[in-house]
């Protein structure tokens with residue numbers, strides 16, 4: 764299935780992030796026609812930037828590539844439930860569909876915590892599909908943090 768293969772790309776980005784000693788989260792932006800516009804992994808440590816989450820980097824790169832601050836009709840695939848910051852960026856970018864893998868009880872801002880898209884203030888609410896390849900994404904994160912202890 765298509766959504767599965769795009770999540771596989773996001774998982775590749777997550778693995779690459781982990782290999783750089785970043786929290787293994789990856790994201791992919793897909794155009795309405797099915798082309799991959801941008802892909803990114805976490806780079807908060809490398810860039811010394813607390814906003815350099817995979818989703819933020821992928822959205823920035825996609826907007827730069829398209830020459831637009833809006834990504835209407837686009838899909839975002841990310842291996843972990845977006846945090847409140849990324850969810851707000853997803854709404855601002857008008858991403859049409861959000862696919863994520865693992866849920867994030869600690870920092871997630873979609874299905875828990877801030878629940879950004881449930882607020883009346885949210886300018887735009889994407890269609891949300893969760894749990895895609897969740898076990899792979901969870902295993903990546905678990906192994907990464909286990910190796911830290």
Ligand SMILES: [Zn+2]
Nearest residue numbers: 816845846849
């Ligand atoms: Zn985030």
